[in-house]
Amino acid sequence: MATSATSDSPLREHGVADPMMPRPFRITRKVKETHDTVTFDLVPADGGTIAGFAPGQFNMLYAFGIGEVPISISGDPANPEVLIHTLRAVGAVTRALCDARRGDIVGVRGPFGTAWPAEQARGDDIVLIAGGIGLAPLRPAFYRFLTDRRTYGRISLIYGARTPAELLYRRELEHWRGQFGLDVEVTVDHAAADWYGPVGVVTRLLSRVRFDPIDTTALLCGPEVMMRFAIRDLTRLGVADDHIFLSMERNMKCAIGFCGHCQFGPAFVCKDGPVFSYRDVARLLAVAEI
Amino acid sequence: MQVFDLSALDRLVQVLGERGYLVIGPVLRDGAIVYDEITSSRDLPIGWTDLQEGGSYRLHKRADQARFGYVVGPHSWKRYLFPPEVRLWQLRRSRDGYLGSRQSSGQTGDNGQLDAISPATQGDLSPPRQAFIGVRSCELHAIHIQDRVFGAGNGARGAARGTPNWHDPVYARRRHDAFLVSVQCTQAGGTCFCTSMGTGPKAESGFDLALTEVIDGKEHYFAVEAGSDRGREVLEEVPHRAATDTEAEAAARAVARSVDQMDSGVRGRTMETAGIKELLYRNQEHPRWDEVAQRCLACANCTMVCPTCFCSNVEDKSDITGEHAERWRRWDSCFHRDFSYLHGGSVRPSTRARYRQWMTHKLASWIDQFGTSGCVGCGRCITWCPVGIDITEEVAAIRASDAQHREGEKSG
Numbered sequence: 001m002a003t004s005a006t007s008d009s010p011l012r013e014h015g016v017a018d019p020m021m022p023r024p025f026r027i028t029r030k031v032k033e034t035h036d037t038v039t040f041d042l043v044p045a046d047g048g049t050i051a052g053f054a055p056g057q058f059n060m061l062y063a064f065g066i067g068e069v070p071i072s073i074s075g076d077p078a079n080p081e082v083l084i085h086t087l088r089a090v091g092a093v094t095r096a097l098c099d100a101r102r103g104d105i106v107g108v109r110g111p112f113g114t115a116w117p118a119e120q121a122r123g124d125d126i127v128l129i130a131g132g133i134g135l136a137p138l139r140p141a142f143y144r145f146l147t148d149r150r151t152y153g154r155i156s157l158i159y160g161a162r163t164p165a166e167l168l169y170r171r172e173l174e175h176w177r178g179q180f181g182l183d184v185e186v187t188v189d190h191a192a193a194d195w196y197g198p199v200g201v202v203t204r205l206l207s208r209v210r211f212d213p214i215d216t217t218a219l220l221c222g223p224e225v226m227m228r229f230a231i232r233d234l235t236r237l238g239v240a241d242d243h244i245f246l247s248m249e250r251n252m253k254c255a256i257g258f259c260g261h262c263q264f265g266p267a268f269v270c271k272d273g274p275v276f277s278y279r280d281v282a283r284l285l286a287v288a289e290i
Numbered sequence: 291m292q293v294f295d296l297s298a299l300d301r302l303v304q305v306l307g308e309r310g311y312l313v314i315g316p317v318l319r320d321g322a323i324v325y326d327e328i329t330s331s332r333d334l335p336i337g338w339t340d341l342q343e344g345g346s347y348r349l350h351k352r353a354d355q356a357r358f359g360y361v362v363g364p365h366s367w368k369r370y371l372f373p374p375e376v377r378l379w380q381l382r383r384s385r386d387g388y389l390g391s392r393q394s395s396g397q398t399g400d401n402g403q404l405d406a407i408s409p410a411t412q413g414d415l416s417p418p419r420q421a422f423i424g425v426r427s428c429e430l431h432a433i434h435i436q437d438r439v440f441g442a443g444n445g446a447r448g449a450a451r452g453t454p455n456w457h458d459p460v461y462a463r464r465r466h467d468a469f470l471v472s473v474q475c476t477q478a479g480g481t482c483f484c485t486s487m488g489t490g491p492k493a494e495s496g497f498d499l500a501l502t503e504v505i506d507g508k509e510h511y512f513a514v515e516a517g518s519d520r521g522r523e524v525l526e527e528v529p530h531r532a533a534t535d536t537e538a539e540a541a542a543r544a545v546a547r548s549v550d551q552m553d554s555g556v557r558g559r560t561m562e563t564a565g566i567k568e569l570l571y572r573n574q575e576h577p578r579w580d581e582v583a584q585r586c587l588a589c590a591n592c593t594m595v596c597p598t599c600f601c602s603n604v605e606d607k608s609d610i611t612g613e614h615a616e617r618w619r620r621w622d623s624c625f626h627r628d629f630s631y632l633h634g635g636s637v638r639p640s641t642r643a644r645y646r647q648w649m650t651h652k653l654a655s656w657i658d659q660f661g662t663s664g665c666v667g668c669g670r671c672i673t674w675c676p677v678g679i680d681i682t683e684e685v686a687a688i689r690a691s692d693a694q695h696r697e698g699e700k701s702g
Binding site: 018019020021024026045046062064065066067068090091105107249250251253254256257258259260261263265266268283287288289290 | 607624642654
């Protein structure tokens with residue numbers, strides 16, 4: 001047995017701050033992205049500073065008295081004065097949070113979890129594939145790649161939404177799309193006559209962007225079924241399993257590895273993820289209901 | 291080895307009380323032997339034993355006056371180290387956000403800041419010091435497994451990726467103060483398989499005191515071992531003497547009896563654990579999961595009685611004014627459909643997937659997470675399953691056809 005019950009127990013060295021206590025932040029800006037999705041700028045209401053974060057990490061956002069949900073950070077890691085979150089109203093807590101107004105208080109715990117492999121990807125072509133709200137967790141990585149533009153090869157962003165009205169960050173997408181040195185492709189599942197872009201699943205856009213599969217790092221975030229198809233196509237093109245990364249979503253209650261809800265095989269998505277190398281989770285993705 | 295007589299047991303309870311411990315031990319209640327506060331050895335289930343089989347637990351009068359003549363009941367010490375429900379904090383709305391306080395601390399911060407009170411000193415995090423009497427070897431191992439879950443070994447994988455290791459202060463405080471009096475098993479229960487899991491029946495370390503109850507004709511005494519400095523200190527205050535060779539042998543024989551019972555199959559069961567992680571990982575689509583799902587009620591009993599299951603829910607609520615909010619942590623179970631709920635539905639809607647998750651976690655992925663099996667072979671999940679599902683039988687079934695499958699591949 002590694003530990004003993006005597007007074008020199010290593011358990012004495014427990015955490016200093018309470019990781020379950022949310023910190024009050026004030027909403028300083030609210031942008032309505034789509035009919036059910038908003039983006040908040042948050043600053044600490046306690047006068048303190050914001051802990052830095054790595055692209056891919058998430059916070060637990062707390063609606064006073066209602067509950068708490070894990071939401072990825074979607075701002076620029078180079079601008080730590082403000083915490084930016086994009087969230088969609090899908091349940092009681094996210095609905096309450098989305099209904100909050102500028103000046104209101106939101107509780108924040110975090111940041112938690114693993115990051116997109118910005119270092120490992122140096123020198124590689126970068127392909128980001130996002131579906132729906134999945135663009136939000138990828139945006140900090142995209143900012144990071146743009147900040148260190150010369151560190152990477154070709155950079156592509158492929159993004160799919162259900163309809164043109166459900167595209168996130170539309171103005172920013174159009175801005176990026178107009179830049180040399182970036183391939184930005186956007187598709188929707190359904191569109192009316194005023195949409196002139198592609199219609200169909202995101203994976204069909206892979207052929208429209210340029211990357212060398214041997215030296216490519218791909219970052220995926222979206223519905224699991226979308227990620228499965230994207231992985232299939234990427235591996236067929238020759239992108240290695242350990243160069244494909246995905247952000248997983250599971251039920252989370254504590255975000256610190258105690259509540260057990262987010263287990264994905266042996267992984268706790270809250271601390272071993274949410275960002276995983278495909279190589280590490282290929283076995284799990286192949287099993288339904290795991 | 292030391293010995294003390296029956297009356298010294300009362301002195302032990304008294305000494306622990308004098309030292310400020312809330313003494314918790316086995317008591318008879320609602321037709322079962324459970325763990326609750328005791329004030330003397332009269333509270334113990336004197337002369338009772340438990341008869342256990344899959345889905346069955348019955349108390350039975352013994353021919354002797356044994357104090358610890360049973361095996362394990364539906365409770366485990368988990369409920370005193372990792373309480374079934376605990377209030378983590380309370381908040382009150384304020385002009386600049388909200389103010390935090392812990393239960394019964396009465397302290398609040400100011401200027402909208404959450405107060406910086408130490409997690410270890412307030413409210414639910416300041417429980418009475420507890421002494422447990424009657425901790426079985428499998429239960430000691432279960433406590434050490436939960437030490438890893440809630441403290442030292444937690445986050446081994448995350449640490450490799452640079453994410454922090456958290457320690458749960460609720461558990462850590464209780465655990466640090468707990469005084470453990472082990473009692474050696476001198477008989478195996480009907481559903482025991484600790485010898486398979488390497489967790490018993492003899493408690494070798496990790497206790498403050500370990501007792502072996504010896505009943506030999508008219509003789510009735512306890513052989514005692516101290517396993518820590520504070521154990522030795524407490525023993526100093528209890529009348530005792532050095533064991534004679536005969537007494538030490540009698541104590542060893544008593545423990546050996548329970549080993550023989552399990553190994554010979556007279557009582558208890560066995561589980562083959564060689565390569566069990568790989569076995570379960572490669573059999574995630576085994577037809578046995580469908581078969582067991584036909585019997586499993588997804589009632590969560592197995593997870594409630596399991597001494598290592600640690601899943602919990604975090605529940606936020608507020609009062610009718612909306613000015614006060616609380617956060618509670620409650621035991622939860624992977625057998626509940628909502629456990630894996632994401633917008634749109636559960637990740638594991640079928641009972642098949644939930645049973646598979648529980649058993650694969652317990653016996654396989656636990657090893658990846660914490661460097662140890664999550665099973666200590668106490669048999670509670672078998673006894674308290676309303677339909678008598680037996681984890682040892684499920685492993686054997688998967689192993690049997692896994693072997694056949696590979697045999698078939700070789701010959702084909």
